[in-house]
Amino acid sequence: MARISTPISEIKEHYEVVVIGSGYGGGIAASRMARAGRSVCLLERGREIVPGEYPATLAEATPEFQVHHPDGHLGSRTGLYDLHVNPQQNVMVGCGLGGTSLINANVSLQPEPQVFEDPRWPRKVREHADTLLKDGFARAQEMLRPNPYPDTAPPLPKLQANQKSSERLKDKHSFYRPPINVTFEPLPDNLNHVGVEQQPCNYCGDCVSGCNNKAKNTTLMNYLPDACNHGAEIFCQASVRYLQRDGDGWIVHYQYVGTGREQFDAPTLFVKADIVILSAGTLGSTEILLRSRDQGLALSGELGKHMSGNGDILGFGYNNDDKINGIGFGSHSGKDIGPVGPCITSIIDMRDETDWRKRMVIEEGSIPGAIGGAMVPAMAAASAELGQAAESGPLAKLKYVAREAESALRGPYHGAMNRLQTYLIMSHDDGAGVMALDEHGQLKLEWPGVGEQPNFEIGNARL
Ligand SMILES: Cc1cc2nc3c(=O)[nH]c(=O)nc-3n(C[C@H](O)[C@H](O)[C@H](O)COP(=O)(O)OP(=O)(O)OC[C@H]3O[C@@H](n4cnc5c(N)ncnc54)[C@H](O)[C@@H]3O)c2cc1C
Ligand code: SF4
Structure with missing residues (x-):
């Protein structure tokens, strides 16, 4: 599979748009901005790891773990599986070109309409729930190609067992096969809609360590190559530290990581932008903003508060x-x-x-x-x-x-x-998690009593 990232030595001094992160947020932003004719630079802290290179054994998986914990950071800063250990709530995120889409479970379920009725969403989001948001879902579907596990595919004992569980469950519910971002049928010339080689799923079950069979529709298989096809320049191992105002534009300060250089408190490198799209995930974006605030950027006192763990x-x-x-x-x-x-x-x-x-x-x-x-x-x-x-x-x-x-x-x-x-x-959940920087300058999450909320008790009882 052709690689799409460019060596950091080729980064220019200025772009119209700098996108930070390469998951769903970053992939979509880079593709749409590049299609709109903007000059786009995408900065991703992780490496470009392509199908065939994801860990298949414990020996291969172990060095891909990095752990953020209260005493500091363990493992490589570019390890694919990034575990944040906190006193009350742990969080797992992906680190690589494709973000958490590389290691997630593929489900592409649309939220129920009442989710966007919550007044905590910005007014602009709520106002466009039936218009722009709907268009956005339709466009994302066109690109990610979610589809349910086919009836014609082999029967799966785990699916049958979950159906049996659903039949025993007393609470009102429906049972079905949700849309998942996986390719099941052979594609013409094995090429997908953006010209990337994909293969049908082989039912191996390894989706959350990374799909080695080119079947998982991660952003590395669609949005990111699409951005690249439209002229976006993608740089890996570029970990953004903070943002600084520069007249009407921005200075994005980053470090080149995974080389050992970052351990010596090296000075940051920088790139300038008219527009910055911060899409480094819930944890990554907040961490960058908290650091930016420490460097003098004026930001809301609410920054870092009201985090939800998706009630997982x-x-x-x-x-x-x-x-x-x-x-x-x-x-x-x-x-x-x-x-x-x-x-x-x-x-x-x-x-x-x-x-x-x-x-x-x-x-x-x-x-x-x-x-x-x-x-x-x-x-x-x-x-x-x-x-x-x-x-x-x-x-x-x-x-x-x-x-x-x-x-x-x-x-x-x-x-x-x-x-x-x-x-x-x-x-x-109640969305009461609070993210802040600890004494090592890394993100910590505090959420006393998180596990005692009613949704967790009800969920446990149902299980
Ligand atoms: C195991 C697992 C299974 C999941 N399964 C599902 C599922 O089935 N369905 C579902 O809807 N959701 C699922 N999720 C959640 C879902 O994958 C995430 O909500 C989603 O990927 C978030 O997208 P994002 O673009 O906001 O962030 P991410 O995909 O996390 O992307 C952020 C990117 O920014 C990069 N980054 C972070 N900090 C910096 C920095 N300082 N500088 C440069 N780059 C940076 C990261 O490396 C990453 O590539 C799952 C999550 C996990 C961990
Ligand atoms: S081939 Fe395996 S890892 Fe890839 S999508 Fe199918 S089950 Fe998941």
């Missing part, structure tokens, strides 16, 4: 009687494993509840093969510590122990781990 809950049903086959292929061919399917293929939709705390979706998920082996002892320990057995008595206990022993001996594609259902809930 991760849950597991472990050592089930039904086989789930929810561990991705990783470095295996998949022949002896059978189809796992894209990370999320089905949804229990409870978004039309009247009480917003009860509005949520429950989706099934898959675990990437790269960490499947490491999950065997982790799940056994977690289940012993926290699990609630569905059946009791000596026979049930024997059954559970035998299946756990099978996983320990034969690996994650057997026994208790082959019967692991992963559940992902998205709901509505």
